Amino acid sequence: MIEKDLVVVGGGPAGMAAAISAFEAGVEDILLLERDQYLGGILNQCIHTGFGIDYFKEVLTGPEYADRFVKKIRSISQIEISLRTFVVRLTRDKVLTYLKPGVMQEIKAKAIIMATGCREKTREMAHIAGTRPAGIFSAGLAQKLINIEGLLPGNEVVIVGSGDIGLIMARRFLLEGAKVKAVVEIQKKTRGLMRNVVQCIEDFDIPLYFSHKISKIYGKDRVEAVDVVKVDDNFNEIADSKFRIDCDTVLVSVGLIPENELIEMAGVLIDKKTNSPVSKEVNKTSIPGLFVCGNSFKVYDVVDSVSRDSVLAGRLAAEYIKSVCNGPKDSGRR
């Protein structure tokens, strides 16, 4: 078993900021694990602007924001980076097991920072009735298909949910030549930023229906149409308000779930409603020395907030390492 002062799980904006912050606070034995083939996390597929306005005082795209941290972290030799590395087990004694091509490895860490981000809620979780044809995607998956794989997953799109991901993808599909027939939102107003309603919906005259929901999806092999219906204040369907929209693609953008199965495995107390750790103080969990930062701690609106949260987590981890068994292996650098 290998021993490390600090292991950071996740090489997106949260994990990178936390690792860099821990180093700057005096930790010099850091291992960062990332499951993908590159660093950057979700930012790699967020090719639109709006990142860094607060943190860098610049208007950056997701990949550009990630790049700032990638360049910084690659210049710090005390942070070892392992890509294509997937953590499969975590214990309450802070022993974690990871898999990477050809390798299974156990590590005992003095401190661990989890920066595992979120996954998306699915069509089933949104209780959308109807058949189960091809052509139904979570908005983030559609974003990945277009912006990373270079594929256009559909031609006539209806989007469920007016959160930021849904709004951004409405524009994305339209710019790539697809028809965006509607964005359907069950609440009375958007859950996303107003700036996204302007630059994604109003700019392109995309129909946005508030207090509406998709009541049924039609299609045998591929999506063919959806029924849209108006809802009342209690979200019950209003009779006779139903209308049909022909489409071949349904995007579901109805919320994010923090990926905290590993800390749950370790016995950390989890709030079942949000899937976030129960915490009296930011970034801390019920296991001392086990920290969570970024979207897996709390779903933030902008990545700038993730960076600030993660810098704090890095400092807390450094503080914790100093306070337990002999402190960090450092060369006296302060």
Place this chain on the structure above:
Amino acid sequence: MTKKLTCIECPVGCALSVDIENCKAISISGHKCPKGEKYAISEIENPLRILTSVVLCENLPLEVIPVRTDKAIPKAKIMEAMSEIKKIKISKPVAVGEVVVKNFLGLSVNLIATRDTAEISA
């Protein structure tokens, strides 16, 4: 005449009120910072947007590379810009900020890469 706008310069999205005369913005209110005032004038007289998309790659570790206009372009030119972007194919490695198309569409803006191909190992 008075027009209501939402500023898009930052995530706050201030609700702006703009008095317009002869197609010119005469007075602006509702902004919490100077960027809002500038945005309102621009939005009334010459709406601009930064365009982001991806371009196809060949013989590179990525299928597509994300790109952006380094400055905002006229909103009215967006779909024409997309047609041009879809014709581009990159076959040499690029770095963040590297110019992919200089003086894109003759609009005095450059189309630049926003991701490093070097960062990705094949």
